[in-house]
Amino acid sequence: xxxxxxxxxxxxxxxxxxxSCIPKDRGYELFDAAxxxxxxxxxxxxxxxxxxxxxxxxxxxxxxxxxxxxxxxSRAMVVVATADVQVKAIAKVHDLxxxxxxxxxxxxxxxxxxxxxxxxxxxARG
Amino acid sequence: MDSNIQDAMxxxxxxxxxxxxxxxxxxxxxxxxxxxxxxxxxLSVPFVKLLRSSDLPPYISAExxxxxKVSLVExxxxxxxxxxxxxxxxxxxxxxxxxxxxxxxxxxxxxPINELEKETFREVxxxxxxxxxxxxxxxxxxxxxxxxxxxxxxxxxxxxISNSLFAEDDLAIVLRTVFEFNEKNIxxxxxxxxxxxxxxxxxxxxxxxxxxxxx
Numbered sequence: 196x197x198x199x200x201x202x203x204x205x206x207x208x209x210x211x212x213x214x215s216c217i218p219k220d221r222g223y224e225l226f227d228a229a230x231x232x233x234x235x236x237x238x239x240x241x242x243x244x245x246x247x248x249x250x251x252x253x254x255x256x257x258x259x260x261x262x263x264x265x266x267x268x269s270r271a272m273v274v275v276a277t278a279d280v281q282v283k284a285i286a287k288v289h290d291l292x293x294x295x296x297x298x299x300x301x302x303x304x305x306x307x308x309x310x311x312x313x314x315x316x317x318x319a320r321g
Numbered sequence: 322m323d324s325n326i327q328d329a330m331x332x333x334x335x336x337x338x339x340x341x342x343x344x345x346x347x348x349x350x351x352x353x354x355x356x357x358x359x360x361x362x363x364l365s366v367p368f369v370k371l372l373r374s375s376d377l378p379p380y381i382s383a384e385x386x387x388x389x390k391v392s393l394v395e396x397x398x399x400x401x402x403x404x405x406x407x408x409x410x411x412x413x414x415x416x417x418x419x420x421x422x423x424x425x426x427x428x429x430x431x432x433p434i435n436e437l438e439k440e441t442f443r444e445v446x447x448x449x450x451x452x453x454x455x456x457x458x459x460x461x462x463x464x465x466x467x468x469x470x471x472x473x474x475x476x477x478x479x480x481x482i483s484n485s486l487f488a489e490d491d492l493a494i495v496l497r498t499v500f501e502f503n504e505k506n507i508x509x510x511x512x513x514x515x516x517x518x519x520x521x522x523x524x525x526x527x528x529x530x531x532x533x534x535x536x
Contacts, residue, residue: 205366206344208337208531215534251344251364278348283361299345300460 197314201243202227203234203260204276205252209299213247213276216306231260238264238271245272245313247297250279250288258291265292270320272313276301330492330520336369338527342460343367343453343496347511350452351500357448358421361503368497374516375489378482381512384497385409391478392438393471394446398454400465401522404493404515406450407482408442410507412475415441417505439472446470449511457513461526491517 200223204210210227217223226241228234231248232255238246246264250257257275264271275288278299285296295312297305331339344367351362372380385391390412397405410418415438422441447470458465473481496513515523 206337206341208334208341209344211531212341212534251348251366253366278345279364280348280352281355281361282352283355299341299348 196317197221197223197244197310199224199226199241199243200310201234201237201241201246202276203231203237203246203252203257204228204249205230206249209249209276213301213306216301216303217310218303218307231255231257231263234260235263235267239267242268244317245274245294245310247276247309248273248293250275250277250284258287261288261291261293272316274309274313330371331369331494331524334531335524335527338531339369339494339496339523340367342457342527342530343369343498343513345460346453346456347449347498347500349456350449353452354445354448357444358418360421360505363501363503365499370495370497371492372495373489374491374493377493377495377514378480380495381407381409381482382478384512385478385510388412388478390475391473391481392442392475393473393481394442394450395471395473395483396446396450397468398465399467400458400463401519401526402454402458402461402463402465402515403519404513406454407512407514408446408449408509409478409512410442410509414505414507414509415474417507418442418445418502421502421505435474438474442472442474443470446472453511454513460530461523462529463522463526488517492520493517494520494523 202210202213214225228237230252248257248261261273272294274295274297275293276297280298295309297309388411392410392415394408419441454465494515498511501508
């Protein structure tokens with residue numbers, strides 16, 4: 196069951212877009228962070244059920260933040276939401292432990308499907 | 322540029338949208354290039370700046386001040402979104418990119434391969450500029466035509482940037498992104514400059530882009 200969702204992205208517009216794509220009728224509590232470093236700190240504090248992670252960010256990029264989060268919790272559900280659609284970038288985030296990847300600009304359907312997939316895994320974990 | 326003029330011409334939200342669109346567009350362009358050459362492009366956060374057209378050459382010169390000699394691909398584009406794109410590499414990158422393309426060992430500096438280098442830059446420019454501008458146009462609902470690229474190899478960066486497309490007193494929006502090719506330690510800049518006559522359309526298009534996500 197997903198209660199808290201963390202969005203890590205340096206672009207206020209991108210955060211706004213992702214938030215607008217998240218279904219409103221499920222009562223999710225949404226948090227956001229403007230770079231990877233703030234994202235990792237917030238992850239420690241709020242322990243979100245899932246995280247949307249951008250890759251190209253100042254201070255700490257998404258590759259590094261993903262690595263840090265997986266170090267903190269190897270079962271963390273991190274969905275990378277990125278404009279970096281290079282095959283090698285996508286392979287790299289999977290290697291680092293990302294659950295899935297959503298290409299930017301996201302659609303409501305893509306975001307809803309990513310959330311549903313995370314829900315399914317969390318349900319199966321019990 | 323006076324910050325008051327900047328605020329008047331382009332709002333913070335419009336800058337954010339443009340930055341995100343550039344991020345998406347250059348991400349797509351890098352992916353296209355990585356399919357063509359077996360490389361990994363390290364992307365950075367794009368930057369948006371408003372300035373007078375007459376300040377464009379000194380601005381770009383200042384940005385690339387670490388490069389003494391540069392190679393450049395310049396391409397103009399026309400649509401509702403109108404302007405010029407400048408792809409700039411440091412001088413020694415041509416042979417490095419060429420070796421990535423044909424898989425051979427690195428070329429020596431003395432090798433007489435100027436024409437090959439020129440063709441390489443033309444191809445890389447076609448992919449990066451074409452895919453990036455094309456994606457920006459697609460996201461903003463425009464159709465673009467391009468001029469043939471102008472390729473300049475290993476010249477002093479002084480005076481290399483022209484602003485012939487823009488009237489001197491006009492304003493221009495510059496989108497800048499810096500990138501690196503992981504494999505050969507090659508870095509470069511892409512500047513996309515849009516002219517003042519596109520501003521009104523661009524502002525509306527940016528708001529339309531965001532509106533599709535508003536409830």
